[in-house]
Amino acid sequence: MTERQSKLREQHGPWFGEFGGVFMPEPLMAAIDELAACYDECKRDPEFQAEFAALSRGYTGRPSMLTEAKRLSEIAGARILLKREDLNHTGSHKINNVLGQALVARRLGKTRLIAETGAGQHGVATATAAALFGMECVVYMGEVDTERQALNVARMRLLGAQVVPVKTGSRTLKDAINEGLRDWVANVESTHYLMGTVAGPHPFPEMVRDFHRAIGEEAREQTIALTGALPDAVLACVGGGSNAMGIFHAFLDDPGVRLIGLEAAGDGASTERHALSIERGAPGLLHGMRTYLLQDDDGQTLESHSISAGLDYPGVGPEHAWLHDLGRAEYQPVSDAEAMDAFLALTRAEGIIPAIESAHAIAGAMRLAAESPGSTLLVSLSGRGDKDVATAGRWFGLLDEEAKQA
Amino acid sequence: MSRMSTADAIRATGERALIGYLPVGFPDLATSIEAAVAIAEAGCTAIELGVPYSDPAMDGPVIQTATQAVLDRGFRLEELFEAIEAITARTSVPVLVMTYWNPVLRHGVDRFAERLAAAGGAGLITPDLTPENAAEWLAAAERHGLDRIFLAAPSSSDARLDAAIEASRGFVYTVSTMGTTGARTDVDRAARALSERIAERAAATGGEALRCVGLGISTPEQVRDVLEYADGAIVGSALVRALDEGGVPAVRALAASLAEGTLAPTERKGATA
Numbered sequence: 001m002t003e004r005q006s007k008l009r010e011q012h013g014p015w016f017g018e019f020g021g022v023f024m025p026e027p028l029m030a031a032i033d034e035l036a037a038c039y040d041e042c043k044r045d046p047e048f049q050a051e052f053a054a055l056s057r058g059y060t061g062r063p064s065m066l067t068e069a070k071r072l073s074e075i076a077g078a079r080i081l082l083k084r085e086d087l088n089h090t091g092s093h094k095i096n097n098v099l100g101q102a103l104v105a106r107r108l109g110k111t112r113l114i115a116e117t118g119a120g121q122h123g124v125a126t127a128t129a130a131a132l133f134g135m136e137c138v139v140y141m142g143e144v145d146t147e148r149q150a151l152n153v154a155r156m157r158l159l160g161a162q163v164v165p166v167k168t169g170s171r172t173l174k175d176a177i178n179e180g181l182r183d184w185v186a187n188v189e190s191t192h193y194l195m196g197t198v199a200g201p202h203p204f205p206e207m208v209r210d211f212h213r214a215i216g217e218e219a220r221e222q223t224i225a226l227t228g229a230l231p232d233a234v235l236a237c238v239g240g241g242s243n244a245m246g247i248f249h250a251f252l253d254d255p256g257v258r259l260i261g262l263e264a265a266g267d268g269a270s271t272e273r274h275a276l277s278i279e280r281g282a283p284g285l286l287h288g289m290r291t292y293l294l295q296d297d298d299g300q301t302l303e304s305h306s307i308s309a310g311l312d313y314p315g316v317g318p319e320h321a322w323l324h325d326l327g328r329a330e331y332q333p334v335s336d337a338e339a340m341d342a343f344l345a346l347t348r349a350e351g352i353i354p355a356i357e358s359a360h361a362i363a364g365a366m367r368l369a370a371e372s373p374g375s376t377l378l379v380s381l382s383g384r385g386d387k388d389v390a391t392a393g394r395w396f397g398l399l400d401e402e403a404k405q406a
Numbered sequence: 407m408s409r410m411s412t413a414d415a416i417r418a419t420g421e422r423a424l425i426g427y428l429p430v431g432f433p434d435l436a437t438s439i440e441a442a443v444a445i446a447e448a449g450c451t452a453i454e455l456g457v458p459y460s461d462p463a464m465d466g467p468v469i470q471t472a473t474q475a476v477l478d479r480g481f482r483l484e485e486l487f488e489a490i491e492a493i494t495a496r497t498s499v500p501v502l503v504m505t506y507w508n509p510v511l512r513h514g515v516d517r518f519a520e521r522l523a524a525a526g527g528a529g530l531i532t533p534d535l536t537p538e539n540a541a542e543w544l545a546a547a548e549r550h551g552l553d554r555i556f557l558a559a560p561s562s563s564d565a566r567l568d569a570a571i572e573a574s575r576g577f578v579y580t581v582s583t584m585g586t587t588g589a590r591t592d593v594d595r596a597a598r599a600l601s602e603r604i605a606e607r608a609a610a611t612g613g614e615a616l617r618c619v620g621l622g623i624s625t626p627e628q629v630r631d632v633l634e635y636a637d638g639a640i641v642g643s644a645l646v647r648a649l650d651e652g653g654v655p656a657v658r659a660l661a662a663s664l665a666e667g668t669l670a671p672t673e674r675k676g677a678t679a
Binding site: 021022023024025026027029030031033168169174175178181182185188282284285286287288295297298299300301302 | 459460461462463464466470474477481482483506507508509510511512513533534535536538539556557558559560561562563566570581
């Protein structure tokens with residue numbers, strides 16, 4: 001038991017149990033092989049690691065703080081600690097991965113970064129890295145998402161990126177990924193596809209996780225320093241699952257710590273409008289990986305639904321699928337309504353406006369606190385909510401008539 | 407109806423094959439069957455039926471728009487088997503299926519292969535299944551006597567080309583350019599180099615590989631150019647556009663015109679020695 005568990009943190013791609021792999025068209029295989037080989041070098045190269053650490057410190061602002069949410073804890077009945085990825089430069093955890101991959105891209109001699117984005121956080125982060133590294137940047141974003149995240153579209157353009165609204169399929173995150181892959185096939189010599197989550201073909205799930213691993217490593221130390229013990233549970237929202245893998249990873253071999261991923265249940269877990277890839281999906285292929293995904297009997301990917309563009313994805317990273325099947329992590333649904341209640345609760349109790357994505361994790365913590373009063377809950381506050389103010393304003397009816405038109 | 411294998415059909419043309427792609431069910435099931443039969447009658451050596459799929463990362467805009475329309479009206483995989491049966495009842499050319507892998511996986515690899523063979527289908531072209539992930543499919547193809555066609559790209563390493571040649575039966579799908587499907591005005595020079603590399607690799611291992619070039623071919627002139635260095639030309643987007651704009655008569659006329667490009671130089675009208 002001990003021996004097997006000591007290996008969980010050492011698991012690497014391409015396979016996480018029966019999940020992961022590389023299911024990509026042949027024209028991209030050379031680029032993927034090249035990327036995997038380059039990343040293997042980077043992992044072992046102290047110079048690369050030092051440069052990444054320096055950027056994380058001097059540009060992102062790592063380590064991020066751990067904030068004890070005292071008033072929220074009183075309301076919830078458990079001790080809630082927030083890992084403040086919202087305080088990173090660009091406002092979410094996404095910058096960790098983007099800086100790491102930009103370094104890899106530069107080493108590969110690529111001069112152009114392309115990315116998909118849902119909420120716009122990853123697109124903004126990629127556009128930021130492109131500006132910092134002097135690279136060209138194109139961001140693919142579902143047309144539905146460009147409408148609900150108009151401010152982030154403007155941010156990306158300010159940073160010099162070209163934003164391409166994707167009008168195919170369901171016009172959301174998964175279709176933005178398809179469009180990004182098409183661009184990559186056509187421009188693979190100059191271009192690095194900067195995947196924004198722990199999904200896609202190997203080496204992306206492993207590489208993106210590694211670039212986010214500091215979240216959990218810092219939080220584990222900070223929690224012990226603050227409380228003298230490990231937390232009882234670690235909670236994070238899961239769309240593709242990058243912030244969750246980042247914070248879970250340090251605790252994988254601490255069997256006493258529950259790891260809980262919160263999936264977006266949209267209209268509710270009992271409805272057909274949700275993004276519950278693990279709970280309601282079945283193993284299959286999407287975007288180059290084998291994982292749990294929402295699909296019909298013919299193997300067509302189903303559309304997901306969530307108020308949060310960043311969680312609106314019908315698949316999930318393969319390492320989560322593996323941790324679920326192992327029973328090491330649990331995945332629970334949080335509906336739009338529960339997430340928005342938690343969004344308001346945190347905002348009013350602590351003066352911290354979370355991203356709606358992160359509000360799903362807060363909601364999970366509030367629920368767990370009711371079940372396990374007095375426990376210590378470490379929550380990944382993966383992003384800040386500035387981008388969601390319009391959505392929240394509409395949800396809570398806070399907008400004046402004029403602003404509703406805007 | 408007894409039918410030739412894909413490789414035999416290509417050889418029967420003197421290695422000057424024309425393969426036409428059309429999506430199943432576009433614009434509706436009956437018309438897609440008529441269109442497939444029409445292009446076979448007009449001179450296609452084999453038919454490639456595409457399965458509409460929700461996440462077609464290798465398809466360009468023309469095919470994406472067509473297959474999305476089919477999905478939007480509620481396409482079911484059953485239509486594929488129905489179409490193959492109807493088409494193979496009326497023409498003897500091999501009918502291949504081009505499909506992304508998840509629909510096959512979901513249906514069950516062996517069950518899919520069994521039904522494909524029972525319907526008269528010749529085999530599968532698998533854009534997102536590479537040989538290293540294909541063990542289950544290769545075993546099923548063997549059991550049911552189906553062709554399996556893998557892709558080779560200009561960027562493929564020699565080792566990857568060897569794997570594609572080894573795993574393929576029927577032909578090797580030679581990707582003409584580093585891009586998604588869609589008619590291009592100028593088929594990439596890379597296609598010729600790749601086709602020659604495949605022939606060399608096959609010869610080095612004492613074998614032979616038929617090479618059909620796809621992606622970006624839309625005119626009889628391009629078909630003729632490709633056949634200088636390959637055994638077949640695959641046309642997709644141009645046929646889909648013709649079907650969309652002018653129905654079955656238009657797609658039949660385009661296929662007949664493309665077939666002119668397959669004629670050996672001496673057979674061509676007005677050819678000079």
